[in-house]
Amino acid sequence: MLEAFGGVWGMVDTTVPGLVFVLIYTINRDIHTAAIASLALTAVLAVARLVRRQTLKHALSGVFGVAFGAIFAMMSGDAKNFYLPGMLYTLGLAVAYIVSALCRFPLIGVLLGPMLKENLSWRTRNPGRFRAYTKSTWAWGLILFAKSAVLFPLYWWGDATQLGWVKVALGIPPFLLCVYLTWIFLAKAPPPIDVIAEMEAEETAERAAKNGAAPADGVARDAVVTTGAEPRQPGQARHRR
Numbered sequence: 001m002l003e004a005f006g007g008v009w010g011m012v013d014t015t016v017p018g019l020v021f022v023l024i025y026t027i028n029r030d031i032h033t034a035a036i037a038s039l040a041l042t043a044v045l046a047v048a049r050l051v052r053r054q055t056l057k058h059a060l061s062g063v064f065g066v067a068f069g070a071i072f073a074m075m076s077g078d079a080k081n082f083y084l085p086g087m088l089y090t091l092g093l094a095v096a097y098i099v100s101a102l103c104r105f106p107l108i109g110v111l112l113g114p115m116l117k118e119n120l121s122w123r124t125r126n127p128g129r130f131r132a133y134t135k136s137t138w139a140w141g142l143i144l145f146a147k148s149a150v151l152f153p154l155y156w157w158g159d160a161t162q163l164g165w166v167k168v169a170l171g172i173p174p175f176l177l178c179v180y181l182t183w184i185f186l187a188k189a190p191p192p193i194d195v196i197a198e199m200e201a202e203e204t205a206e207r208a209a210k211n212g213a214a215p216a217d218g219v220a221r222d223a224v225v226t227t228g229a230e231p232r233q234p235g236q237a238r239h240r241r
Contacts, residue, residue: 001183004115005175009049014086015171017042017066021082022164031079035070038082042066065089079160083167087155091148097141101134108140108182109133118192125193132189136182143174 006013017038024034042063065086073082100107105123109130113119122129147170154163 001186002179004112005179009045011172011175013042013045014065015168016045018083018086018164018171019168021069021079022161022168025079025164026161031073031077031082034079035073035082039063039066039070080155080158080163082160083151083163084155086167087148087151090144091152094141094144094148097137097144101137101141104134106130106133106137108136112182112186113192116192117194117196119195121193121195126190128190129186129192132185135185139181139185140178143178147174 002008020041021034021038024037025031028034046063068085069082072084073079097107100110109122110120112133113122118126118129122133150170151163151167154166
C-alpha cells in the first residue's frame with residue numbers, strides 16, 4: 001500500500017528539498033542560494049532513481065514542484081513563494097478527492113484498481129470495496145484539506161521560516177495517516193475481483209473450444225490421405241479387385 005503511493009523514496013522526493021531550502025534560508029537569508037541548492041538536490045534524487053531503475057513519476061513531480069517554487073521565490077523576492085506551488089497542488093488534490101467521493105467515483109479506487117487487477121469492477125460488482133474506496137477518498141480529501149487550512153494562514157500572516165518548518169513537519173505524518181486509513185478500510189472490505197484473470201480464463205476457454213473442434217476435421221482428412229480411398233457412404237459395399 002505504501003509503495004502504491006510512492007513509498008519511502010516518494011516521501012524523500014517531496015520532503016527533503018523543502019527541508020534543505022528552509023534550512024539554508026534560515027542560516028543565511030539568501031533566497032537564491034536556498035532555491036538553487038534545493039533544486040540541485042531534487043535533480044540528484046531524480047538521477048539516483050534512474051541509477052536504481054525506479055519509476056520517475058514522483059521524482060519528476062518533485063522536480064517540477066521545486067523548480068516552480070524556486071522560480072516564484074527568486075522572481076518575487078519572497079521566500080514564502082517557494083512553497084506556494086506545493087500548497088496549491090495539495091489544496092487542489094484535496095478538492096479533487098472530495099468532489100470525486102461526492103460524485104460516487106472515488107479517486108482512490110481509480111488509482112488502486114488497476115494496481116490490484118480489479119480495474120473498475122468495484123463500482124458495479126463489489127459494493128463492499130466501493131464503500132471502502134469511498135471512505136479512503138474522503139480520508140485523503142479531509143486530511144489534505146486540514147493540512148491546507150494550517151499552511152495557508154501561515155503563508156498569509158507568518159514568515160518564511162515559520163511556514164517552511166511547519167510545511168516540513170506536515171509533510172510525512174499526514175501522508176502516512178492517509179495510507180494507514182486506506183489500508184484499514186480495504187483490509188475490512190471484500191477481496192478484489194481479479195478481472196485480469198477472468199479475461200485470461202475467457203481467452204483460454206475460447207482457444208480450447210476452437211482447438212477442440214479442429215482435430216476432428218484433421219483426423220478425417222488424414223484418414224483419407226492415408227488410405228488413398230474416398231470415405232464410403234453408409235451401406236455402400238466395399239469394392240474388391
